[in-house]
Amino acid sequence: MEILKPAMAGTLESSDAQVTVEPGTQGIQLTLSSSVMNQYGRQIRATILETLERLEVKNANVTVVDKGALDCTLKARVECAVFRSADCSQQNIPWGGVIV
Amino acid sequence: MSYTLSEIRRDNPRECSQLHDLLHSQGIALDSNLDYTCGLFDEDWNLVATGSTFGATLRCFAVSKDHQGEGLLNEIVSHLMEYEMNQGRVHLFVYTKTSSAKFFGDLGFFPIAQVDGTLSFLENRPRGFAQFCQQLAQYRRPGTAAAVVMNANPFTLGHQFLVEQAASQFDTVHLFVLEEDASLVPFAVRWQLVQEGVAHLPNVICHKSGPYLISSATFPSYFLKDETTVIETHAKLDLALFGTIAQTLGISARVVGEEPSSVVTGLYNQVMAQKLPELGIQCLVLPRCTQHGQVVSASTVRSLIHQGRVEEICPLVPQSTYAYFTSPDAAPVIAAIQNSSQVVHY
Known part of the structure; x- marks a missing residue:
């Protein structure tokens, strides 16, 4: 999927994550900050990148401010x-799927 | 306890007085120019937390002393960011007391400048300002360098004189044109007229100022009327950022014109004369260029256009600027100036 314009989802409240995606040209540029970076940083990064891959996003600047979101929350916010x-x-939001 | 998030409107006296009280209790004054203000209210509709936006900046935050540590700031910031997103603004800035800056660090904001150890300025990009400087760095040239910053609204003989003087004294002149589209003459036109007006000076490099030099983010009171102390604080913040830019480009002096009439530019010059030497930068104030005993100023040019006397700007502006204003392209800009009630910079 191609990122056409900047968009945001999620909040900065506890147990949530705020995801911003912007058009980019140099692959996926992920900026991650998390209140539980030391404990789960790798897992959070992997979840975000997996979700982007499943959605076939090739180029984007992605900023995630994580406040201890569970994996399912992260996935939903990125999607x-x-x-x-x-x-x-x-309409017809293809949750969990890919749009071609 | 549950809280309700709501917009605070200027026409609601009860909420406005609560807003003033809450900010005052935290030692913060409400800015006079704000686009949007929101607040969190408790079950008895008492204001417990608030935040506002102006342009791409988030400001005037306060959380009631009795409700700190409940994560209310996060809710306010989330809401304001969503609001800004809907306005199409992604690159955001925060003004806050340095003592509160760490809370914004947890919300994905990164510090870029500080004033007097009390005011902090942050942005939501980890390397936004660094990247801006990195891109400028490729224009660094050997030898001496000076900077000129101008709005050029529009470009006059005064601007040209200033740049020529700077170009004769320094090996390179970095000319920054304000990119903020808050002036009567749109940026695209100002940029074009500046480039044409300095085309004969090979050692002048034109730059777009981006959001970091005299923009509505760093210096809102340049564009909208405000109090003296506010202007001074904005000017100091602006110069803190300029210090970093100057270092990147090896700039040793900033060349400015004397300011006989505008309050805000006059104050800015005063702050520059005091602050720039502290940053190791010389502040060169040049007398204004005059025509028939009258100083050439863009405000005068706008006044003449406002009065419909477009031909009379001829002795005040370079040929390129005059050619533009007498061409059909200029019709919408002339109309905007003629319809504006405020053509002189305050």
């Missing part, structure tokens, strides 16, 4: 931000 940025969050 939502990508769908919003690709203008397909209005």
